Amino acid sequence: MKRIAVIGLGNFGFYLGRELTRQGFDVLGLDVRKEVVQHAKNDIAVAVTADATQKENLLDLGVAEADVAVVTIGTNMLASILSTFLLKEIGVRNVYAKALSEEHERILRRVGADQILFPEKDLALSLARRLANPNMLEYLPFIGDHGIFEVEAPPAFVGKTLRELDLINRFGTQVLAVRQARSDTLTFIPKADFVIRPADVLILLAPNQAMAQLNKAAQ
Amino acid sequence: MKRIAVIGLGNFGFYLGRELTRQGFDVLGLDVRKEVVQHAKNDIAVAVTADATQKENLLDLGVAEADVAVVTIGTNMLASILSTFLLKEIGVRNVYAKALSEEHERILRRVGADQILFPEKDLALSLARRLANPNMLEYLPFIGDHGIFEVEAPPAFVGKTLRELDLINRFGTQVLAVRQARSDTLTFIPKADFVIRPADVLILLAPNQAMAQLNKAAQ
Ligand SMILES: Nc1ncnc2c1ncn2[C@@H]1O[C@H](COP(=O)(O)OP(=O)(O)OP(=O)(O)O)[C@@H](O)[C@H]1O
Numbered sequence: 344m345k346r347i348a349v350i351g352l353g354n355f356g357f358y359l360g361r362e363l364t365r366q367g368f369d370v371l372g373l374d375v376r377k378e379v380v381q382h383a384k385n386d387i388a389v390a391v392t393a394d395a396t397q398k399e400n401l402l403d404l405g406v407a408e409a410d411v412a413v414v415t416i417g418t419n420m421l422a423s424i425l426s427t428f429l430l431k432e433i434g435v436r437n438v439y440a441k442a443l444s445e446e447h448e449r450i451l452r453r454v455g456a457d458q459i460l461f462p463e464k465d466l467a468l469s470l471a472r473r474l475a476n477p478n479m480l481e482y483l484p485f486i487g488d489h490g491i492f493e494v495e496a497p498p499a500f501v502g503k504t505l506r507e508l509d510l511i512n513r514f515g516t517q518v519l520a521v522r523q524a525r526s527d528t529l530t531f532i533p534k535a536d537f538v539i540r541p542a543d544v545l546i547l548l549a550p551n552q553a554m555a556q557l558n559k560a561a562q
Numbered sequence: 563m564k565r566i567a568v569i570g571l572g573n574f575g576f577y578l579g580r581e582l583t584r585q586g587f588d589v590l591g592l593d594v595r596k597e598v599v600q601h602a603k604n605d606i607a608v609a610v611t612a613d614a615t616q617k618e619n620l621l622d623l624g625v626a627e628a629d630v631a632v633v634t635i636g637t638n639m640l641a642s643i644l645s646t647f648l649l650k651e652i653g654v655r656n657v658y659a660k661a662l663s664e665e666h667e668r669i670l671r672r673v674g675a676d677q678i679l680f681p682e683k684d685l686a687l688s689l690a691r692r693l694a695n696p697n698m699l700e701y702l703p704f705i706g707d708h709g710i711f712e713v714e715a716p717p718a719f720v721g722k723t724l725r726e727l728d729l730i731n732r733f734g735t736q737v738l739a740v741r742q743a744r745s746d747t748l749t750f751i752p753k754a755d756f757v758i759r760p761a762d763v764l765i766l767l768a769p770n771q772a773m774a775q776l777n778k779a780a781q
């Protein structure tokens with residue numbers, strides 16, 4: 344089970360920590376403000392009052408063992424940069440950091456952030472698309488039971504046609520598109536006689552549990 | 563062409579106004595700070611320095627004629643509430659407003675906001691899902707050419723089977739799921755003999771231009 348450190352429990356950190364806790368992750372939340380930590384204790388697996396720009400604090404709390412750390416500190420740009428830098432220094436493999444501006448984003452990448460999060464920019468682009476395409480879905484309505492997945496074609500599938508693989512009947516899975524590595528093309532709604540090639544990436548509509556079954560069958 | 567008023571040109575307002583301008587909308591951006599407006603002038607159709615909590619300003623600038631207004635004012639909760647209230651008062655049909663907290667969200671709805679935007683909460687939930695399902699796609703890779711659309715079944719389709727409608731060959735469109743109004747069920751990957759009922763909502767993977775063709779053919 345993944346250990347996730349959430350640095351800063353403002354809106355973004357709180358909702359993230361709460362949802363990850365609900366999904367069963369081993370979540371450690373840190374915030375320098377005691378009242379914020381108190382408020383988070385009901386919803387986040389472990390919530391601790393600590394200054395995330397102090398290296399000893401991070402080491403004492405075992406943050407170096409986290410699989411992922413997410414720096415959600417907002418208004419204090421220096422704290423955000425320092426914390427990100429220290430998390431990489433103590434060896435956290437995947438550090439996500441929230442940016443307040445494009446300049447902040449560039450600095451965060453420079454100090455080692457693996458992924459940048461920019462809530463305002465993301466929602467702005469998503470809203471603009473929705474206003475331009477009122478009946479286009481941004482988020483999939485397939486939450487819970489089904490999802491759209493991207494998986495590299497397992498070796499056992501290579502050289503077979505979609506008709507032979509019969510994914511619809513065997514796994515209740517529909518192939519929406521195939522991204523072909525060699526030509527970097529995306530083929531939508533491939534036909535039954537489509538042959539899978541090595542390194543093809545399948546974009547599937549499938550029930551969540553089909554992904555586990557598919558992985559087994561592909562071995 | 564849609565007229566969109568963007569109130570506040572901080573990160574969220576700026577990226578929204580810029581993307582809408584790129585998509586060809588008639589965008590009016592307002593901000594009380596002159597330097598912010600200056601910075602936005604290159605990217606937003608029209609950007610004006612004005613206090614959006616003053617009703618005369620909104621009326622003088624023709625905001626009442628906007629199809630959609632988006633209040634992106636952040637840290638000043640009172641300004642956000644006042645502006646939202648006034649926009650509904652002058653008759654803007656669709657007012658979206660950014661919330662800073664769940665309490666703020668409730669107040670905004672009470673003063674008439676039609677839709678609430680909560681960038682931090684949205685991205686937190688989306689990131690949590692991505693961490694739980696590393697190969698699940700949150701955003702569709704179908705941007706540009708194809709998209710996933712939700713459309714109410716046109717009357718001409720009712721009573722016909724998917725085989726008869728032959729959407730794949732006629733419009734290059736795949737029916738991913740059907741939401742049946744009467745039973746409020748969502749049927750994934752419907753079979754060829756699935757019969758369309760009145761008020762069924764079709765969830766389609768289709769090229770963007772197929773939507774226009776579909777609308778024509780359905781008349
Ligand atoms: N050095 C630090 N160590 C730990 N937490 C910190 C530190 N500095 C700031 N924080 C916390 O980070 C949290 C989020 O930061 P802040 O509120 O500045 O950003 P924000 O952009 O308003 O956040 P949000 O939009 O997520 O509410 C705050 O609760 C704050 O107490």
Ligand SMILES: Nc1ncnc2c1ncn2[C@@H]1O[C@H](COP(=O)(O)OP(=O)(O)OP(=O)(O)O)[C@@H](O)[C@H]1O
Binds near residue numbers: 570573594598641
């Ligand atoms: N009464 C007002 N009329 C017009 N603009 C306003 C008014 N009050 C605030 N604004 C503007 O709204 C913009 C966004 O607000 P603010 O910066 O407080 O929020 P924010 O949450 O930091 O925004 P973002 O995250 O989008 O950068 C600012 O540029 C500010 O000048």
